[in-house]
Amino acid sequence: MTERTKNMPFTKGNVDSFQLNNEALALVLCQLRWPSLANLQNDSQLEALLPALNDKMVSDGYLVYSKTKNINYTVTPEGITPSEDGTIHQWSTADGKWHISLSIQFLSLFSTQYSNYQELDSRLRAVVGIIDEIMKVPVVNRVGVRYVNRLTLPQDIARLASMIKPEVLGYGALELPYLQSSMNQASYQIDTDVLQVRSGLLGPNQSPDPSIEPVAGESWVLDIDASRITSQIMNIDSIMNIVSNLSDIDYDFFKSISTEEFVNRFSDEEGGLEH
Template sequence: MKGAEVKPVSGWLTREPEDRHLSSPPVALVVCQVRHETEYAASDASRALRIKGALDWPTELTENLVQGVNVAVGQFTGFSASQTPAMRTWQLKSQDGTWTVSLQPDHFSLETTRYGGWSQFRDRLTQLAKAVGEHVAPALEHRVGLRYVNQISHPDVLSPVDWRNFISEELFQERLYADLGDSFRAAMQVVEAIPSAHHSLVIRHGLQLGQGSELTYVLDNDSARQGSRQFDVESIMNTVDQLHLDSLRAFEMGTTETLRDHFA
């Protein structure tokens, strides 16, 4: 029996994004995580210090201990502390707390709540990946994920249906929001796509009431590549560049040019 024919992806998933500079981007959080095989060398304090020294921005090093738990499932469910020694993990935080590096035996990550553009984020991620490759030396990369959480607000939005001018018709559910009226509190939906082999893109989007009854539109784009292969920094960064393009495409597909002009 022949396998199902895989048709080439078309439309916004392959469109070349504008990648416009937004002077006031609505990005609340950006996270990139790279999962690899378990390497307990990442728990070593001296290696964490060497990784800290390889970064060109100042950070504070903090230690965390993670204790495993045994779960017994049967007539009665029981929990007990694992006999395995507690696992040491590390965090490197910038002095203002807006950048965080996480070092764990099976992954490392970089996240920021003060996104200054792709060039800065990519540069810091490259430094981190090189430092982990040198001082932890994992052999395999299992998964690379890149997530953009956009929390969008606009002064012209006074009711849920006002977002029709700023969120694309592909995503915006005008009839739903109009029917909810004053009873609206929050509504979220999930879209999942496969831009290319081994790549996935999950878009979580919808409205929520923020502080002071402000209507915020959340556009959460989570892209990833899965599948084990040799740990190679250049390959990882090429993957991250592709995930960044997928995230840009998702942002442009989900918003109107009017909204992007507002942030530019």
């Protein structure tokens, strides 16, 4: 089989690839969304499929189940108003490394202890196969792949200026005292794909995502999220090709803004983790 060509829009292949340990990688998440479907108009229709879904999830090692309400927030002149918008069904592995969230219009697979892309590919293929077989999802209209990197050790945060290019550091690059928090945001359009990037300093007990446990001290976060709006007919290989391309974009951006010192600090000599 011919090795596929990697998508490298930022480095154009001029920066060597590298493998990192998972010390700085706090979250990896893939999400598929689909339009409103005639057979999945409300939670009760999804609830009717739960026995079959649960059997498949358990057989794939997702033994822990829970459900929660999806909360939307609306900004009005009176303030922020929360409202319930359906149920999210959740499964996770017993060790808590992998999690699935499922509603009538989206599927998310994420890990807070990511090991390698091959495992992500294998697990996502299996879960997409389940929703194809049981939920009869015929088309996907959005695919997203997100990597959240987080530095929490004071000595690493103190070395940011030598590990990350200064343009990404925002106010942090000024090296002024008393900075409590700072968040920068950028958006890139790569053909049909969009890359959203957030980076900055978070104060104590703050987290960039509800899935990530906050830490007692300050942290620095690089949140890289590539997505594609599409009308992809349900085909597992085609969807995984989109996922792979979006992951390439995330990784290539990361390569373009990190320095050799970052690579040396977090390199995986055993070659275990690929972004």
